[in-house]
Amino acid sequence: MKDPAPADDGETRPKHARKPVGWSMIFIGALVVVCVTLVWRRDGIDGVLNILTHDLWLFGEILPRVLAGCLLGAFIAEILPHEKVSRALGPKSGLKGLLIGTAFGAILPGGPFTAYPVASALLAVGADFGATIAMVVSWTLIGYGRAVAWEIPIMGTDFTLWRILISLPLPVLAGALGRFVYVRIYPQPAAKDDET
């Protein structure tokens, strides 16, 4: 394998050409339709409207943070030097790359509205799946944000610290497993055609 990730990302930088509707979205949409129907049959139209108003309210609250997350991701993608990122977090970065990903995920401020745009930006500038998996898993398991805001108050300090201690090796292991599987499933860089 010779540098799968940077190969398609070098000169042109194909932005993340997202299909507006992918299979995941169609699947979720279908699931939602089924659930709306079930709620309607159980609770009537009032039940449906109750959830709708609550969720629209939540949507309005989330929206500014989503904007902030998107801007953060775009700025980070722009200011990070691509060669350095693919050296530090690329497919050949080894254990060090997984550790950097883990550390980055652990210190990243904010919630999912920052973690995922930033992870997506890292992928776009040359990080491989392994390092990005380490980052996402680290954010979700040992990131301080959710632990401080929710887990400690609800589950107690002892349990939380102990649970985080147990989780410490997991991001690196998940990233390593990700790399191990990735080079076996997608041996050729050409595997990316289906996305563009």
Place this chain on the structure above:
Amino acid sequence: MSAALLIDILLWGSVFGVGLIAFRRGPPVFKASLREGSMDFINIVPRIALGVIGSGYIAAIIPQEVITGWLGPDSGWLGVATAVVAGAATPGGPVIGFSIGTVALKSGGGVPQVVAYVVAWALFAFQRMILWEIPFMPARFVWFRCAVSVPFPFVAAAIAMVIGKP
């Protein structure tokens, strides 16, 4: 809600910080990334809308009691496996996930099972995936990430069994 305010301050502070760095690289760089970020935002809003509104309905179909029932005090690896499924299926945000964990601990659930539950919730909670991960990340990455994460709630439970209670 001072925690939410703090998060917002940190978040916009970070945006401002990296924006400033981009601006010092020159206004064209700054403008390009500003446009890129705004386009991402516009593309993602419909997905987030579907995620927020949709997951509310999915959560209404999977009531919390179902999840709590799955986290009964039956111990051993079967209990761990059930806890993993329960973690992935838990509707709602962190308050609900951690509260269910606490209830399970207090009502006699085994510690390794509760650890498996919390870790599985952190890794796979369907609501976070639908709402955030799938809209923002390439679909291939999300499925791949989930597939390779499957062993880790079990690993966490195993470590918990070895090193004992907190």
